[in-house]
Amino acid sequence: MSGDIWISLLIAGLSRAMIYFLLASGLTLIFGVLKVINFAHGAFYMLGIFICYSVVKLTGNFAVAFLIIPLVFGLVIGGLTETVLFRRVYKAEHVMQLLLSIGVTYIIADVVKIIWGVSPYSVGMPEIFRGFFSLGGITITKYNLFIIAISLVTALAMFAVLYKTKIGSIIRACTYNREMTMTAGVNVSRVFTIVFVVGTALAGLASVTAAPITTGMLGMDNEMIMIVFSVVIIGGAGSITGALLGATIIGVVEALAVPLLPEFAEVIMYVIVAIVLLFKPQGLFGKSEARV
Amino acid sequence: MDKIRNLQAGAREWVWYVIAFVILMIVPFSGSIFWTNLLTEILIMGLAAMSVNLLLGFGGSLPFGHAAFFASGAYATALLIKETNLPFVAVLIIAPVMAAVVGAILGIIITRLYEFYYAIVSAASCMVLWTLIRKVPIFGGDTGITGVEIPEILSSIDAMYIFTIIIVFIVLIFTKILLNSPFGWIQQAIRENPNRVTCTGSNVLRHRYIAFIISSFICGIAGMLFVLHTQSTFPSYAHWVKSGDFVMICILGGVNTFIGPMIGAAALIILQTYITSLTEHWLLFLGISICLLVIFMPSGIMGLAGHLPSKIQSLYRKIRS
Numbered sequence: 001m002s003g004d005i006w007i008s009l010l011i012a013g014l015s016r017a018m019i020y021f022l023l024a025s026g027l028t029l030i031f032g033v034l035k036v037i038n039f040a041h042g043a044f045y046m047l048g049i050f051i052c053y054s055v056v057k058l059t060g061n062f063a064v065a066f067l068i069i070p071l072v073f074g075l076v077i078g079g080l081t082e083t084v085l086f087r088r089v090y091k092a093e094h095v096m097q098l099l100l101s102i103g104v105t106y107i108i109a110d111v112v113k114i115i116w117g118v119s120p121y122s123v124g125m126p127e128i129f130r131g132f133f134s135l136g137g138i139t140i141t142k143y144n145l146f147i148i149a150i151s152l153v154t155a156l157a158m159f160a161v162l163y164k165t166k167i168g169s170i171i172r173a174c175t176y177n178r179e180m181t182m183t184a185g186v187n188v189s190r191v192f193t194i195v196f197v198v199g200t201a202l203a204g205l206a207s208v209t210a211a212p213i214t215t216g217m218l219g220m221d222n223e224m225i226m227i228v229f230s231v232v233i234i235g236g237a238g239s240i241t242g243a244l245l246g247a248t249i250i251g252v253v254e255a256l257a258v259p260l261l262p263e264f265a266e267v268i269m270y271v272i273v274a275i276v277l278l279f280k281p282q283g284l285f286g287k288s289e290a291r292v
Numbered sequence: 293m294d295k296i297r298n299l300q301a302g303a304r305e306w307v308w309y310v311i312a313f314v315i316l317m318i319v320p321f322s323g324s325i326f327w328t329n330l331l332t333e334i335l336i337m338g339l340a341a342m343s344v345n346l347l348l349g350f351g352g353s354l355p356f357g358h359a360a361f362f363a364s365g366a367y368a369t370a371l372l373i374k375e376t377n378l379p380f381v382a383v384l385i386i387a388p389v390m391a392a393v394v395g396a397i398l399g400i401i402i403t404r405l406y407e408f409y410y411a412i413v414s415a416a417s418c419m420v421l422w423t424l425i426r427k428v429p430i431f432g433g434d435t436g437i438t439g440v441e442i443p444e445i446l447s448s449i450d451a452m453y454i455f456t457i458i459i460v461f462i463v464l465i466f467t468k469i470l471l472n473s474p475f476g477w478i479q480q481a482i483r484e485n486p487n488r489v490t491c492t493g494s495n496v497l498r499h500r501y502i503a504f505i506i507s508s509f510i511c512g513i514a515g516m517l518f519v520l521h522t523q524s525t526f527p528s529y530a531h532w533v534k535s536g537d538f539v540m541i542c543i544l545g546g547v548n549t550f551i552g553p554m555i556g557a558a559a560l561i562i563l564q565t566y567i568t569s570l571t572e573h574w575l576l577f578l579g580i581s582i583c584l585l586v587i588f589m590p591s592g593i594m595g596l597a598g599h600l601p602s603k604i605q606s607l608y609r610k611i612r613s
Contacts, residue, residue, distance in 0.1 A: 031408070037408045037411065037412065039536075085583055085587070088587050089586060089587065092586070092590060093590075094354060094407060094408065094411075095348060095354055095539065095543065095547070096543070096586045096590055098354065098356065098408075098411055098539075099536075099539060099540060099543055099582055099585075099586055100582065100583060100586045100587075102536045102540070102582065103578075103579045103580070103581075103582030103583045103586065104579065104583070105579070106575045106576070106578050106579030106582065107575075107576055107579035107580060107583075108579075109575055109579075110573050110575040110576035110579065111576065113573075113575075114573065114576075222531070222532070222533060223419075226415065226416055226419045226532065229412045229415070229416060230416060232412075233409065233412055233413065233416075237408065237409070263427045264423070264424075264427060266419070266420075266423045267420055267423050267424060270416055270417070270419065270420045270423075273413070273416060274401055277401055277404075277405070277409075277413065278401060281404055281405055281409070282409075
């Protein structure tokens with residue numbers, strides 16, 4: 001194969017990577033502040049895709065879905081999950097938190113099955129994004145460019161909020177030392193809710209971004225969550241920069257591995273996780289205290 | 293201290309095991325195929341959950357990847373019987389050893405990690421195996437391996453049940469002895485505080501590694517028994533959701549008790565059989581049950597049972613006064 005095709009593949013991989021990043025950033029943000037690993041994040045992603053399908057079908061307009069779903073999704077699903085369930089287990093053993101999030105996964109999976117049935121759905125590609133650019137031999141679909149742009153904007157916005165605003169510094173303070181932040185007069189419980197809602201909204205954003213290029217089907221949540229976990233692990237849990245780097249590594253490797261070893265692309269991904277962990281057990285950007 | 297006292301119960305506890313063993317041995321003579329089948333499954337799943345509990349309850353780790361060893365044991369058994377002419381007894385030994393070998397390889401990375409990293413990486417290692425099983429032709433792809441022939445002597449439901457009981461009880465006794473040995477004490481000390489154990493001169497990493505291999509060996513036995521019971525094996529055995537089930541069973545039964553996983557397996561499987569006969573939305577039911585369990589009953593059935601006598605006593609006192 002010629003170089004041009006490889007570059008096209010690379011860009012396709014990069015756009016895939018950015019969807020992983022959107023998911024991983026929400027997960028890693030929640031982990032950083034709440035110290036909870038949310039298995040249900042994959043289920044949120046799946047639910048988002050199905051909701052996106054229904055909204056597009058009802059309104060016939062992708063833009064509406066794109067703007068509204070992440071917001072409503074974060075507030076309703078994220079808000080409910082945090083205030084009704086997760087809030088009760090912050091002080092429990094970690095296995096309880098993991099199990100609880102698995103429980104939420106099961107509930108969402110079955111609700112999706114009840115509402116949408118077992119057949120796969122896909123959201124059609126919106127008019128504006130059809131077609132592709134070509135530069136010499138390199139072809140880039142318009143939508144892939146859009147994904148990369150949206151994700152970079154999101155990443156920039158996250159950094160801006162985390163490092164330039166007051167709520168950002170409160171969130172970072174919570175990551176470092178919860179008790180001290182509480183002593184400083186911060187309503188930590190509310191911060192937790194906000195972070196969980198934002199994290200879930202990011203999952204919603206990932207869903208609507210991925211919807212036009214993904215087929216929604218049952219079981220996709222379980223596979224996606226493992227990829228996102230790998231991203232978080234490679235980058236180091238709790239680090240947004242890590243999530244960006246981890247997602248890029250996983251996405252690009254996956255894209256390049258598919259034409260070379262189509263059957264074992266996933267295995268190669270996990271091998272990379274294993275190699276990274278052998279040399280850096282906390283991930284590339286993880287803090288050295290892996291024993292939380 | 294409760295946890296320690298649980299283990300030191302000693303002779304009285306052994307009597308209960310003998311009674312349980314005798315009662316379980318009588319079941320086939322009741323003539324109910326349904327219960328014999330169900331109990332076989334409960335014992336096997338209980339054994340798998342017990343291997344998880346060795347690391348979860350007694351080691352303080354978060355093993356979310358034991359489906360990998362369950363599947364290793366299962367696929368090793370199926371392939372050894374189908375593809376080779378090895379005697380059956382050899383299969384019984386080699387299959388769990390294969391699971392232990394898989395455990396030894398994955399353990400190199402997993403046992404170095406703690407907490408969530410441990411959980412996620414063990415779950416991810418499940419998925420590696422799951423992918424390999426589906427893609428490598430010898431494992432039979434998505435349809436798995438069916439029609440595994442077992443020797444004449446085990447072909448009846450009752451015989452398979454008795455065989456399962458005997459193997460499960462042998463493993464239980466071995467595990468009990470192991471947990472009461474210095475090895476078991478260090479295992480529980482690591483749960484409480486790994487740093488202090490290092491200070492006493494024990495090699496925590498090596499200890500965790502050996503415990504991991506033993507646990508994967510036992511889980512491999514459970515996988516092997518399950519194949520002999522159902523005579524087929526599927527890729528879903530290696531999916532991380534299966535590992536989640538094992539952990540769920542442990543919590544349901546009570547993690548800090550030795551016999552908890554068995555009780556949890558009984559409760560979950562009986563419930564599953566009952567609910568699935570009523571509705572197809574078992575998953576929804578399971579999800580809601582997990583949420584309720586975690587929030588309202590974190591010490592599981594055994595924990596609840598432990599509190600019950602004192603609760604009844606206080607109630608009795610209230611009534612009298």
